[in-house]
Amino acid sequence: MVGVAVRLITCGHAALVPRPGKDDLRRLVGDQIGDVKVLNWAAGDLEATNLVIYKIEAPKYNREQLLTLAKNLGVTGEPERMPSSFSSAPGYWIKEANPTNRPWFKAVSFSEKSGSYVFAGDEDDHRWDLKNHRPLVRGVPTADEALAKTLQLLPMFNLTTNDLEHTAKGKLRWRYTTDGTTYTDKTDGKKKRFIRRSNVMLWQRMPGGGSTFSIGGGGMLEASYISDGKLAQVECVFRKLRPVGTAKLMNRNQIIQALKRGDARSFQMPSCQNLTITNCSLVYPQLSGDHKQSFVWPFYAASGFEIGDGETNYVAFYLLPPSD
């Protein structure tokens, strides 16, 4: 009798966890690929991790929290409804009054659609000496400086390093990138690149294992710094997750068969003639802060290279495991 009762509960529970729809899949992992003709598997063993499906809890606006964030980031003003035309609306924002006609402003915002927080500075990162044709940017933070500054921001978003994804070896998963502008130096005629902005990215830890796969900043905290080390922008899209179900584990052979059948999806348009898979892992895609996402589903991410038309291209595919 106990077994029957558990089965019924399981069935009822599973019925509440929908599979991603066609539009969800296109946004999260791209379009379906064709049948793969030749597939070589050179990836290691798959990690034995549960495939958890998470429901995203509805974000709740907290006026005091937005005011505190604004104060800490030097934005003055009162919260008000953000314009409905904003991509992250509905939500609230504090926009600092700008007495000039210049269309730049400081602001912090909270999206009720995704729970994302955004800070925007009011300075352009493009510092250029028009007369002497040379950059005026100075003191954009290095990787270590930018990381240290970004970790100091965590408490403002009610986060600690425990909320951040770490690698299998226990190291913080983070990336540093730079945005630059290329110019021809008049003094020596050489092409040079000056760094306008440096960025640090941190990812949301998935409670049941696996890795966050970010589409446009989803499941990510990104902070950007410009000249003189000033904070230019922060976007934090950490969704609140609650486990509500599981999906079925797939073994290597099942993944290979699914890829050959053309069940996988990709943002690229591979020819699918001759693929070699060098890595396969579990990822959880999250959309950007201007999307309302209801669930976070697990996907197998297989990447490698394809050979076709005399070229070798990097490719990545995503495969939705069957429901449990």
Added chain:
Amino acid sequence: MKNLDHLAITEDLHIMQAYASEMSVHPDFSKHWPTALHGGTGVAANHTVLGAWRYVCDRTQPKESGTSANISRSVYWPECAGDFIYGYGPQTDPFPDRVQGELLEDDQIAPPQ
């Protein structure tokens, strides 16, 4: 063409934008670009012509291996870096007598996953 100073950009054209690599056509590409150009992100840096092009790349291109990341590019006269589209902010006409060697080139690389 840019490297050979044969890019079809004169002083009548402020900014030219394209991809310097392959690009992925995400279903939200056509939504994000006008949203940014029309001032609909709440972040002024995304609303300039250059900023909107960077923003769309950041929002829609898959964050994959750094060696094959997609790159959106703007080529522009220096004084036009802060241009907005008409009706949403100021524009600056390119200075006359510019030579192509004075063009700047701005790349947005899809951040790595």
